[in-house]
Structure formats: structure tokens, C-alpha cells
Amino acid sequence: MRRRTIGRTGLEVTEISFGAAALGGLYRACPRDQAMATLQAAWDSGIRYFDVAPWYGFGLGERRVGDFLRDQPEDSYVLSTKVGRLMRPVPTDKVPNYGYVDPLPFDADYDYSYDGIMRSVEFSYARLGLNRIDILYVHDIGGYTHGKALNEHYLAQLLGSGFKALEELKSSGAIKAYGLGVNEVPVCLDVMNAADIDCILLAGRYTLLDRSAVAELLPLCEKKGTSLIVGGVFNSGILATGPVPGAHFDYLPATPDILAKVGAMEEIARKHGLPLAQPALQFPLHSPCVASVLIGTAKPESLVRNMQLVEPRLPDSLYAEFEGLTVVAPPLGDEAVRV
Numbered sequence: 001m002r003r004r005t006i007g008r009t010g011l012e013v014t015e016i017s018f019g020a021a022a023l024g025g026l027y028r029a030c031p032r033d034q035a036m037a038t039l040q041a042a043w044d045s046g047i048r049y050f051d052v053a054p055w056y057g058f059g060l061g062e063r064r065v066g067d068f069l070r071d072q073p074e075d076s077y078v079l080s081t082k083v084g085r086l087m088r089p090v091p092t093d094k095v096p097n098y099g100y101v102d103p104l105p106f107d108a109d110y111d112y113s114y115d116g117i118m119r120s121v122e123f124s125y126a127r128l129g130l131n132r133i134d135i136l137y138v139h140d141i142g143g144y145t146h147g148k149a150l151n152e153h154y155l156a157q158l159l160g161s162g163f164k165a166l167e168e169l170k171s172s173g174a175i176k177a178y179g180l181g182v183n184e185v186p187v188c189l190d191v192m193n194a195a196d197i198d199c200i201l202l203a204g205r206y207t208l209l210d211r212s213a214v215a216e217l218l219p220l221c222e223k224k225g226t227s228l229i230v231g232g233v234f235n236s237g238i239l240a241t242g243p244v245p246g247a248h249f250d251y252l253p254a255t256p257d258i259l260a261k262v263g264a265m266e267e268i269a270r271k272h273g274l275p276l277a278q279p280a281l282q283f284p285l286h287s288p289c290v291a292s293v294l295i296g297t298a299k300p301e302s303l304v305r306n307m308q309l310v311e312p313r314l315p316d317s318l319y320a321e322f323e324g325l326t327v328v329a330p331p332l333g334d335e336a337v338r339v
Contacts, residue, residue: 001014001045007198008198009176011135016046017294018049019296020051020064023065024055028298051080052082055082057103063104063128079130079133079135081124081135083117084112086123091105095107112162114161118165135178137199138179140182141187143337144337145337155190155191181201182201184212188217197226202228202229203231203232206228208265208280209326228291229290229291231293233283238262265325285313
């Protein structure tokens with residue numbers, strides 16, 4: 001599989017990467033055997049960049065990814081995980097419901113400070129059972145998750161001491177790159193105007209449908225040499241399923257306007273003899289700022305099906321036909337958007 005470089009680090013990742021949220025039981029249970037089979041399917045398809053987080057199944061995702069990668073040649077893959085949440089053990093009947101089915105018995109505390117980030121990394125090493133992490137993302141900083149007032153506190157933690165921890169880890173060789181792992185553009189701009197980062201894992205904001213990153217973030221990434229890793233390319237599923245009843249966009253049921261836009265996109269794809277999912281998956285890769293497209297699933301057959309959309313590469317000229325149907329995320333406001 002083709003590879004691209006993360007920022008100015010020299011670290012190369014495969015153009016398609018694997019995101020492990022579903023292996024932590026996101027929305028539905030994922031038995032261990034199924035998780036291992038899905039990771040094997042990703043490996044067999046040529047994927048060599050794997051992303052996980054303590055948040056995924058409250059540690060379960062990291063355990064499973066670590067168990068799989070431990071049996072692979074040591075220098076044959078790239079691994080990223082995230083910081084910003086510390087897992088705290090709780091009684092089994094007190095495990096919170098954040099959308100994970102059968103997670104480990106923990107809850108999360110947010111901490112973006114120097115000490116919080118260093119503790120998070122040590123905990124991740126233990127859960128992974130590995131002695132190396134290549135990339136660290138600061139997870140879910142921003143108003144989208146925290147709301148304006150609370151995020152000011154967390155952003156002060158990150159800029160005040162958290163980035164010092166990440167820079168120490170990178171300077172020592174413990175990690176090769178660091179950046180943000182978020183679902184919004186505004187916090188990326190805020191952070192990039194205050195600090196230099198290598199990469200951003202951006203979910204759902206640079207897709208065939210949602211072009212929120214185009215106006216300001218992509219030019220800033222190009223100027224500063226920051227790479228994007230694009231997740232959520234199907235925008236919560238609607239660009240894979242089409243405008244079917246119950247289709248979701250940005251984690252919520254799709255509005256009539258979104259359903260209509262996606263229906264029109266589906267007609268354009270059909271005119272070219274393509275499933276809509278194919279230009280949706282390939283779209284981010286036409287930007288030189290994008291290092292990898294992240295796909296996540298807990299089913300081997302879904303992984304194989306998505307990988308069949310990677311080739312042949314579609315011409316860049318095709319994407320112009322979709323531009324009139326795109327959207328930009330509305331202003332966040334003061335309250336958290338995602339609870």
C-alpha cells in the first residue's frame with residue numbers, strides 16, 4: 001500500500017489506516033475473536049497504521065490492539081493512541097453509558113496537564129503491553145466536547161503544561177509525532193495559532209459532504225507542515241448507506257436537507273458507475289495535506305469491502321461535481337455539541 005509522511009517528522013504511514021473504536025464495543029458488543037479477526041483482515045489488506053485510544057471501551061480497545069500487534073514484527077507498523085482522559089476504576093454497576101457495550105469497569109477523568117498526559121501514556125503502555133507508541137493525539141479538546149467555558153480551562157492546561165509533556169516525549173524519542181484527535185475545526189485553529197503540532201486526526205470535517213476544514217484549516221496545515229489524518233469519511237454512515245431511512249449524519253439522525261444532498265450525491269456517483277462510498281473514501285486523499293484515511297469497523301467483511309473501494313483511484317476532476325452539495329458545520333455556540 002502507498003505511504004505518506006506525517007508532517008516534517010519523516011514518519012511514514014499507510015494511506016489507509018485502521019481505527020479501533022468499534023473494537024471497544026462502540027454501539028454494539030464486539031467479542032474478542034471478532035476483534036482479532038478484524039485486525040487480521042486489516043493487516044492482510046496492507047494496513048500498517050493502527051489508531052486507538054483509552055476512551056475506546058475504557059481501555060478495551062488498547063488491550064485488543066496491543067494483543068494483536070505484539071505478534072507482529074516490531075518495526076512493521078505505526079501505532080497511535082491518545083491522551084486527555086485518565087481511566088478510573090469504578091464498581092461494575094457504576095460503569096457509565098457512553099455508547100460502549102461491555103466496556104471495562106472504568107470511568108474517565110479529563111486531564112490535559114503535563115502530569116495528566118504523562119500518567120496517561122504510562123497507563124497506555126500497560127494496557128497495550130507494548131513498549132512503543134509512535135503518535136500521541138490530544139483527544140477531544142475543544143468546545144464540541146466540553147462547551148466554551150470548560151474548554152477554556154482544559155485548553156489552558158494543554159497550552160500551559162500539556163504540550164511540554166508531549167515535546168519532552170518527542171525529544172526523548174519516546175514518540176515520533178504528536179497532535180490533536182478531534183471532531184471540530186475551531187480548536188485546531190486555536191491550537192495551531194499557539195503551538196506547532198505534527199498532525200491532526202480530524203473526524204468528519206473533511207469529507208465528500210462536510211467541507212468544514214477547507215476554508216481555513218487546510219491552508220494553515222499546508223503553511224505549517226501539519227498533516228491531517230481523516231476519520232469519519234462516511235459522516236456517521238450516510239455516505240456509505242445513502243439516504244436510507246434511519247441514516248445518520250454527525251452522530252444524529254440525518255435531516256431532510258442532508259438526506260436530499262446525499263441523494264443527489266448518490267445520483268452523481270451512479271452516473272459514473274460508482275457506489276457513493278468509493279468517492280467518499282478516496283476524497284480526502286486528493287489533498288496533499290492528508291497523510292491517511294482512517295476506517296473503523298468491528299467486522300472483517302466490512303473491512304474487506306471498504307478496502308475494495310481504495311483502488312482504482314478516481315480522477316481529481318470527479319470531486320468538483322459534488323462541491324455544490326457540500327455543507328460546513330455551523331458555529332458551535334457555548335454549549336457542548338456532543339454529550
